[in-house]
Amino acid sequence: MFLTLHENDKRPIYQQITDGIKALIAGGGLREGMTLPSVRQVAGDLGVNLNTVAVAYRQLQDEGFVTVRHGAGAVISSRSARPVEQAELYKPLRTALTQLVLSGLTDREIVGAVREELALLQMKGGTR
């Protein structure tokens, strides 16, 4: 299971790690009970500061995607264990849809793009 980090990505490194892990969970590549590598290992492999990775893991923990168990490290939580309100969940989707509509795409094109992205996400996770 691999994450890709690009040199021209505007997001901070911790955000790239967080988003990448979330995408893998969403795609089914990272399943409940799987253990993530230690903060030290990730920091060493990437050549970034320990704190950067720790922030990413803390964010995943705060959002309920991972559980940090003493001695076992960061373990992927159950997908249903995340109580997120629907309104909160749809907020980024609404923002993205607004941008797509404003950019002049038709409904059909937007639905097609969403389907394409969803398929890509599932392919990355290895569920297809």
Add this chain to the structure above:
Amino acid sequence: MSAPSVVGVFIFTICLLVPVLTYALVKYFWNKPLQNGPGYFLGVEVPAGFYEGPGRGWMAGYHATVASLYTVWAVALGAIVITRRWEMTPMWAGGFALLFVPTMLGFQAWTRHKLGVTPPVRPVALALESRRLGDYISWPLEALMVAVVGFSWWLLLRHAGAHFDWLTPLQLTWVALGLIPGKIVVVRSSSPLPTERTEEHYRYQDAERRNWLRAWGAFGWFFVVILLGLALGMALMRARSASRMVPGLEWLILGIAFAVWGYQVLVYYRGSRQLASMARDLRPAGSWRTPFRRASWMGMSRPYLIWGTIWCGGIFAFILYPLCKARF
């Protein structure tokens, strides 16, 4: 059965080293610059057509360097055989290592300085698989090694006389036990993974890690066997009030030590062959840098370099100490 003579052991060592190093020259060293394919020279990315242009000169320089080193090695061996000064064998073997390793590292550093000053920046992949020490290092085996070393020291402290040369067991202990932190560093270190053919690069790195650990494991046991033999010999000598070791024990220890050494060589070369075939067209570590990490020389991490410096420095200190002591 008589005890093995020192000369016999030296001749046997030469007979072992000559085919091994000749094989290494033919199979590994001679074409090392091309081990990653024609797109690279000693792991440094080179432009297309390099080997039809300036690459010829670089290749000729490399071959001249290797040929000179092996010529010195062969001439020194010839001198030992002709003059029958077999006691010079350790100097010949150790001297070659001391000459060969820094020269080759120097050549690689020069190559990197001249051809790979600004390695390209590329996106990096991160493996989300945990590397636990226990998956790579057998702790019971390491504990056994420490216990054997401890037992040997217990025997030596009890039975070695006042005139015993403590430098030899210290050297053997340093070499064997000093590899344990090195193994931990090897497991923890990794080179950046490129985003193309990531799985293959990951498998290559893992195979490389396991190859080093296997070879180092056998290397450590080689010295532990010698240390144990020395300690047992001392203890038995004391028990029999004799001035020489038990002949059978000397043969046994030598046999085991050479068997372990042979196993180490076999593991190393088999692993190297497998790695060479795996790495044939993979992007070598150190030929590119990530957005967050600069290209490390030969893919070595900082902890690895620190450990290597301390461990090798210790070995050099043990070699130099008696020389300095005798001189001043």
